[in-house]
Amino acid sequence: MNAAHLNEGGISAMRLRGLMRKEFLQILRDPSSIAIAFVLPVILLLLFGYGVSLDAKHVPIALVVDEPGAATASFTGSFRHLPYFDPLTLPDMRSAEIAMREGRVEAIVHLRTDFGRKLYQPGGTPVQIIVNGVNANTGRLILGYGSGIWINWLHQYAQINHIHLPASVQVEQRVWFNSELRSRNYLVPGLIAVIMTLIGALLTALVVAREWERGTMEALMATPVTMNEIIIGKMAPYFVLGSGGMLISVGMAVWLFDVPLRGSIWLLFGVAALFLLVALGMGLLISTLARNQFVASQIALIVTFLPAFLLSGFIFEISSMPQVVQIITHIIPARYFVALLQTLFMAGDIWSVIWPNALALAVMALIFLVLVRRISRKRLD
Known part of the structure; x- marks a missing residue:
């Protein structure tokens, strides 16, 4: 029996390469995918880096x-x-x-x-x-x-x-991690989490839902490929796309906006890979449940983008939120990624912060990928 025709539950390297090649070709032929992965991060970073400031100046x-x-x-x-x-x-x-x-x-x-x-x-x-x-x-x-x-x-x-004033007080200020008190140093790293959410969840949900609408997913189901191969073949190209968006975002943060990166660059991309797996898992889960582009995009915006923007600590301090909302933020993956980004950029490799947040992302990635695999069935109904 040819190695390309393994049993239904196995993974064939040849079939997997074919699926990934198909996805990469589809990405190259689809301007919207390139725009979301590479153009949107640049636009958002320019808008927030130059246009949004929480500082009170002038x-x-x-x-x-x-x-x-x-x-x-x-x-x-x-x-x-x-x-x-x-x-x-x-x-x-x-x-x-x-x-x-x-x-x-x-x-x-x-x-x-x-x-x-x-x-x-x-x-x-x-x-x-x-x-x-x-x-x-x-x-x-x-x-x-x-x-x-x-x-x-x-x-x-x-x-x-040379006089003594009763109210005279000497103030010696000492600011750690962001001595310039620039809100840009706080906003730009957090924005990367929002960008990664858009690339991972929204892009994946739209693309897979589009395949269901066009009928190409049904054609794929009729081939000998297994469900594991389909899931990996869908995730790998968009993982590469998300990594490219992450690279652009980090480059702009450090070299364009002068945000200090005090932690390890390898550790930064390691935790980014964990978050990308979470975002891709959410996107695949949404597209599996909603096989319509419009419905998938609305669900992705409500379930992934808005919580990442409002409840992750990116702009609004979580400790200032009502107690009920603070509890809800624990199920928002972007909360943990924002904490990791701001720590690695501003403070460095603080393992007491990195370990629990990275572990939370790893657990979430596992949960979403298991859910995707359990819900996905190779059937046409």
């Missing part, structure tokens, strides 16, 4: 000084020498309040007439900061930056003038 604020003096000039000057604020000097509080209502400024810093005199008194001098709280995140950042400027200015003012 925030317009109003400076109102009731009684100008040397101390007020020194303090308000602190706001002008930092990239966080674009200060606008206004003559009175009424003008500043109107500017805030009209959206021309996001905060008001008000120094009253007794600012210079009370500076030397035990109780200190009050500084009023009014913040537009419509955007809660920006409001908190403005308050944090404003408080930091106030404390640092007090310390510097006391040193320069």
Whole structure:
């Protein structure tokens, strides 16, 4: 008996090569597959890398000084020498309040007439900061930056003038892992998980569902190939495609956006391979259950893309979510991949983080692939 005609449960190397060759040729002839794998990652990274920022920079604020003096000039000057604020000097509080209502400024810093005199008194001098709280995140950042400027200015003012201020506090900041406090360093690695989800789950679900619609899957079922060969033959080419998308994403993150990669590149691609297996398993499972491209794409977006975007910790902190939602995030594969990416990029090879998250991905990959194999049957009904 020829080696190519093994029993139904076995795997023939010759048939497997033929299936993989067919898939690669189909990918090369399908512009949408190439676009999702290579063009979409570039577009998303450019949009998020350059267009999305969680940093509060160049925030317009109003400076109102009731009684100008040397101390007020020194303090308000602190706001002008930092990239966080674009200060606008206004003559009175009424003008500043109107500017805030009209959206021309996001905060008001008000120094009253007794600012210079009370500076030397035990109780200190009050500084009023009014913040537009419509955007809660920006409001908190403005308050944090404003408080930091106030404390640092007090310390510097006391040193320069050789005086002792009761409220003088020296702040020594120490930031680990992202010393520049750039949101890009946080967003870009997390975005790679979303990109890998799109390539692995959405692309696989669409392509296999398309084959069911066109009838080519039925023709494949009529051949001697086994179900194991079909599953491997479908997964391998898209695994290679996903690895190419991962390579492009990592290259853009490191060389275009200057995101530091402190961990092992081999370990990074190792955990990416685990996540790709999970995403491919989800895509194959969806396409097996829904043999229609439209239905498969909607399910893939709802079940894989949206959870990866919203519940993975990519943008929104999981610890800030309600307890019920935090529990739900444990079944989202992207949660574990985002944690691995941000750790490997920003902190390095932290094995206490890598092992549990990698193990969770391995278990999920096994579950999805077993489900795909159990549900898939070589039949035409």
